[in-house]
Amino acid sequence: MKRHLIMLGLALCLPVAASACRRGDVDTSGQPKTAPEEGAAPSGGEATSAQSPEEIAAARKLSPADVAAALKTYMPTGRHDEYVQFASAGHGGQILAIGIPSMRLLKVIATFAPEPWQGYGYGAKSTEETLDGGNAGDKELRWADDHHPALSETEGDYDGQFLFIGDKANSRVAVIDLRDFETKQIVKNPISNIDHGGMFVTPDTEWVVEGGQYATPLGGAYAPMEEYKEKYRGHITFWKFDRAAGRIDMAKSFALEVPPYWQDLCDSGKKVSNGWVFCNSINTELATGKNGDEGAFFESGVSQNDMDFMHVVNLKKAVELVEGGRTTEINGFKVLGLDTAAKEGALYFIPEPKSPHGADVTPGGEYVVVGGKLDQNATVYSFQKIQDAIAAGGLETDDYGVPIIPFDKALEAQVQLGLGPLHTQFDDKGFAYTSLFLDSAVAKWSLGGDYRKDGLEPWALITKTPTQYNIGHLASAEGDTVSPDGHYLVAMNKWAIDRFQNVGPLVPQNFQLLDLDQPQVDQMPVIYDAPIGIGEPHYAQIIKADKLKGWEKYPEIGFDPHTMAKDPDAPVIGSEKVERDGNKVTIHMTAVRSHFTPERVEINKGDEVTLKITNVEQTYDATHGFAVPVYNINLSLEPGEVQTVEFTADTAGVFPFYCTEFCSALHLEMLGYLLVKDTPAAQ
Ligand code: RUQ
Ligand code: CUA
Numbered sequence: 001m002k003r004h005l006i007m008l009g010l011a012l013c014l015p016v017a018a019s020a021c022r023r024g025d026v027d028t029s030g031q032p033k034t035a036p037e038e039g040a041a042p043s044g045g046e047a048t049s050a051q052s053p054e055e056i057a058a059a060r061k062l063s064p065a066d067v068a069a070a071l072k073t074y075m076p077t078g079r080h081d082e083y084v085q086f087a088s089a090g091h092g093g094q095i096l097a098i099g100i101p102s103m104r105l106l107k108v109i110a111t112f113a114p115e116p117w118q119g120y121g122y123g124a125k126s127t128e129e130t131l132d133g134g135n136a137g138d139k140e141l142r143w144a145d146d147h148h149p150a151l152s153e154t155e156g157d158y159d160g161q162f163l164f165i166g167d168k169a170n171s172r173v174a175v176i177d178l179r180d181f182e183t184k185q186i187v188k189n190p191i192s193n194i195d196h197g198g199m200f201v202t203p204d205t206e207w208v209v210e211g212g213q214y215a216t217p218l219g220g221a222y223a224p225m226e227e228y229k230e231k232y233r234g235h236i237t238f239w240k241f242d243r244a245a246g247r248i249d250m251a252k253s254f255a256l257e258v259p260p261y262w263q264d265l266c267d268s269g270k271k272v273s274n275g276w277v278f279c280n281s282i283n284t285e286l287a288t289g290k291n292g293d294e295g296a297f298f299e300s301g302v303s304q305n306d307m308d309f310m311h312v313v314n315l316k317k318a319v320e321l322v323e324g325g326r327t328t329e330i331n332g333f334k335v336l337g338l339d340t341a342a343k344e345g346a347l348y349f350i351p352e353p354k355s356p357h358g359a360d361v362t363p364g365g366e367y368v369v370v371g372g373k374l375d376q377n378a379t380v381y382s383f384q385k386i387q388d389a390i391a392a393g394g395l396e397t398d399d400y401g402v403p404i405i406p407f408d409k410a411l412e413a414q415v416q417l418g419l420g421p422l423h424t425q426f427d428d429k430g431f432a433y434t435s436l437f438l439d440s441a442v443a444k445w446s447l448g449g450d451y452r453k454d455g456l457e458p459w460a461l462i463t464k465t466p467t468q469y470n471i472g473h474l475a476s477a478e479g480d481t482v483s484p485d486g487h488y489l490v491a492m493n494k495w496a497i498d499r500f501q502n503v504g505p506l507v508p509q510n511f512q513l514l515d516l517d518q519p520q521v522d523q524m525p526v527i528y529d530a531p532i533g534i535g536e537p538h539y540a541q542i543i544k545a546d547k548l549k550g551w552e553k554y555p556e557i558g559f560d561p562h563t564m565a566k567d568p569d570a571p572v573i574g575s576e577k578v579e580r581d582g583n584k585v586t587i588h589m590t591a592v593r594s595h596f597t598p599e600r601v602e603i604n605k606g607d608e609v610t611l612k613i614t615n616v617e618q619t620y621d622a623t624h625g626f627a628v629p630v631y632n633i634n635l636s637l638e639p640g641e642v643q644t645v646e647f648t649a650d651t652a653g654v655f656p657f658y659c660t661e662f663c664s665a666l667h668l669e670m671l672g673y674l675l676v677k678d679t680p681a682a683q
Contacts, residue, residue: 114142146165202277261309281310285301571588
């Protein structure tokens with residue numbers, strides 16, 4: 001009972017800023033008792049004509065620490081950031097590319113949602129096809145809850161080639177090619193309606209791992225919740241990535257059926273643990289929610305047990321079983337059954353405390369760190385001990401026949417950090433950084449084993465830095481690789497409250513940049529606050545900028561970004577024309593500063609139009625747009641790019657089409673007329 005009350009208290013704190021929780025200023029509705037006073041936030045100082053650094057600092061009320069932070073993050077004009085952070089844009093459905101340390105927004109990459117600026121989903125046929133790839137049967141899906149971005153890796157290091165991101169809302173994966181930073185593929189998981197949006201690559205990106213979440217009957221069929229235990233299942237899906245093609249290969253991908261616990265975050269083993277995958281889970285209680293007077297709300301029903309199960313997958317073994325034909329098919333998708341996986345040594349469980357969250361493998365692959373939303377510790381498991389326990393055998397099983405490795409047999413250490421540890425990142429000096437949701441802080445702590453050569457106490461808390469407020473994920477530079485860089489860490493906070501100018505009740509979120517390069521081991525100041533006004537940015541990875549080898553232009557004139565090859569049929573200078581075959585009209589058009597050819601296209605109402613247009617420029621940044629009013633068409637044509645639009649000319653009238661990128665002094669003159677005659681189409 002007492003335990004239950006404590007838990008409830010924590011749950012009340014969950015939705016509010018931890019500072020309010022600590023003060024006890026929380027009523028039973030979970031709201032802070034005292035709202036921040038209006039206009040109470042300190043001003044950032046006024047504009048000043050002062051010129052010396054000291055005078056400017058004084059006029060703007062900047063402390064020495066503020067000045068140091070400014071100097072560490074300021075990027076003079078023309079200089080580039082050392083790192084690029086790829087952050088999910090949450091339920092905005094895009095990805096944000098943000099420079100570090102400046103925190104400047106570099107690009108919003110259209111992913112699951114149409115994005116007019118990039119001509120994504122507004123007529124360009126290839127982008128419509130990409131979006132349609134993520135449809136659920138005949139349901140057109142045009143938004144997503146982007147969760148975890150994952151950069152492609154070679155030998156465990158980010159290689160700067162591809163980026164993957166998961167859609168929690170619909171159990172989908174998108175593939176972005178980092179040559180042109182465009183989304184090339186969206187796949188929908190055929191057996192699952194929802195997942196955690198977690199994406200985790202294996203060290204050579206052979207597999208992209210998707211952890212499930214809320215259990216359902218696999219394949220999407222109906223089953224009453226009374227049959228939860230028998231008919232509902234979780235999954236961990238392994239998407240096979242074909243690097244040469246730049247695409248996920250559905251036919252070679254498979255899902256692992258697991259019990260209806262809620263799988264959550266995974267991480268791939270690396271180095272010594274290469275070939276294994278670890279996922280935390282919750283709801284071993286098999287809670288099914290509150291229905292009238294029956295049952296309990298999920299928030300308490302799912303949090304009854306002191307331990308849930310970390311899923312330990314022997315991926316090598318699982319692949320062997322799949323290749324040996326030991327799978328069944330659901331909706332045409334390969335599924336490795338729970339029975340087979342459990343009996344053949346592809347799946348094990350290890351108890352993990354309390355309301356576990358996150359599973360993060362250390363750079364050398366020796367340890368797995370798990371947080372606990374209602375715990376105070378980071379729990380560290382040893383991969384070697386896990387292997388020893390498996391080898392020793394004699395393991396008991398859970399209700400579904402999965403062997404359980406005893407907690408104490410796998411445990412390396414528990415490090416008391418504070419309230420609500422979630423996710424962990426690493427640096428190059430043997431330190432780990434864990435987000436504390438309830439404490440609203442980042443904890444820095446020391447790893448042990450081979451990581452500890454500096455004489456510091458192993459497995460111990462070193463310091464905490466408060467974040468504003470309620471941090472979820474955190475990302476350190478190259479923090480998920482076999483060789484993290486350290487230097488910077490970004491705290492992704494769920495609440496921002498008083499940090500920024502009021503822009504109405506929907507508040508931007510707050511990315512806070514922490515400086516890891518301090519002379520004292522226990523210093524880790526916040527040096528920048530970046531409001532993110534798009535969705536709930538969930539997770540991010542930070543890559544060294546010089547690993548990114550983005551193109552400045554498409555390699556050839558008439559290049560199709562969808563096939564990543566030259567389209568032999570792309571219009572070029574001199575080949576422009578309008579062809580008619582019955583009511584089918586084909587327009588071959590080119591764009592160059594500052595005109596379209598042809599500039600006048602006259603067709604009939606009812607014509608079926610195919611328009612092909614090439615930007616024949618080869619100058620860096622000479623992008624042209626192509627917008628047709630009323631017809632809902634807008635393309636973005638980067639230098640060399642060809643796009644195709646198909647539409648029926650069902651509305652008669654005069655439609656000046658024009659370029660939407662301000663490309664030259666005569667950009668305003670870069671237009672043409674689409675004239676649609678209100679006469680029956682010629683036969
Ligand atoms: S998981 S905030 Cu949804 Cu990425 Cu831990
Ligand atoms: Cu092309 Cu404006």
